Amino acid sequence: MALPARVRRGYAMGSVATGTFGTVPGLLLLPYLTDTLGVAAIVAGLIVFVPKAWDVVLNPIAGRISDRSQSPRGRRRPFLLRAGIALAVTFALIFAGPSGPPALAAVWVLVAFLVCATAYAFFQVPFNAMPAEITSDAGERTRMMTWRVAVIAIAILLSGATAPLIVDTFGYTAMGAYVGVLLLIGTVGAYVATAGVTEDATEAPRGPLREQLRVVVSEPDFRRLLVAFVAQALGVGALLAGVSYVARYLLADPAASSVLFAAFVGPALLVSPLWERWCRHRGKKAGYLASTVVLVVGAVALWTVTSDVAWPSYVAAGIAGIGYAGTQVCPLAMLPDVAAAATRASGANRIGIFTGLWTAGETLGLALGPGLYGLVLAVGGYAESTGGTAQSPSALTAIAVGFTIVPAVLVALSLLPLRRYSLDERTAHA
Missing domain, CATH: 1.20.1250.20 (MFS general substrate transporter like domains)
Structure with missing residues (x-):
């Protein structure tokens, strides 16, 4: 059974968040740490890497937790909204901390980025899981992914082009707030568009x-x-x-x-x-x-x-x-x-x-x-x-x-x- 067009396209809105979050930290977080906060390069590299390593461990746990969810709004949808809001807020906080001394600034960014990465795991994993539950049509899943990949490309190009410009014009704090808005648009858009879809009711296994x-x-x-x-x-x-x-x-x-x-x-x-x-x-x-x-x-x-x-x-x-x-x-x-x-x-x-x-x-x-x-x-x-x-x-x-x-x-x-x-x-x- 085909999904409504608003679900296929609206679900893809979540890729505004995944594409943006996957692009901007890689472009700007390292130079922000080294050139603005004065953090040593080796320490800055660890700050950028540690949250990614944490996500590798956390993603299966996030999947397990969302498998066992029994919310009346859907097994996965509540995670999109809650984690999405947390993702947007904590991303903005990464670039809104103290400017010195470097040790204090480094700790602020590390903690904020870890919390942000945690929120991202609890958004991305349920988001990725939804197509398997909201349609039994394998062709429909492909159409959903086509929209998703196109939106990812737009998000990468848009955020990759505009975020550095905002840094150059207004500074890192304004850029963090701007990207936070993009993340919020993507996560809330996916949550709203998938309202009312019927999910597979199979229960998660115990153990x-x-x-x-x-x-x-x-x-x-x-x-x-x-x-x-x-x-x-x-x-x-x-x-x-x-x-x-x-x-x-x-x-x-x-x-x-x-x-x-x-x-x-x-x-x-x-x-x-x-x-x-x-x-x-x-x-x-x-x-x-x-x-x-x-x-x-x-x-x-x-x-x-x-x-x-x-x-x-x-x-x-x-x-x-x-x-x-x-x-x-x-x-x-x-x-x-x-x-x-x-x-x-x-x-x-x-x-x-x-x-x-x-x-x-x-x-x-x-x-x-x-x-x-x-x-x-x-x-x-x-x-x-x-x-x-x-x-x-x-x-x-x-x-x-x-x-x-x-x-x-x-x-x-x-x-x-x-x-x-x-x-x-x-x-x-x-």
């Missing part, structure tokens, strides 16, 4: 969390899908970490980073419906395989950054972006299929734990990707003290390898578990 995690991980198709998605998140994390280095050292134009970023993310606005059509006619697995291959081709083509001409790199980033859009639409639609099929087979609702493990894996992959890129730079002899004026030939090679070959290999390896995925979405009805 310790460890046992429920074991049951979920034992599902072969979920395991294959998760391994493939995490490998891709790791590769994409490394690719995105290299954008500013490529622009500065290989293209000799720091402004090129914005063009590369837009070329990679922007295609999702145009091609997500095409990937949805592919999935509808040829299957989600086929769509995921095809989009993965396109992403690999685009990543390899990014080797053109080693030339003196910039436009081939932008074209390559666009090709990679076309593939990236599909590698978001397809697995995000396949995950609720797997979770719903497992619920139907066992009679127990573990959908929140499925999505909790999924978001934990994605968070871990995206968090480790920049670290992997940094390791490649270190092996190549990247010199931090040069201030962007010069790098050795081996360091320049490392910049390119970490940006193109490493992501291409990681994404290509994801094809191995993905080929063994066996769930037929035609039978994936809750």
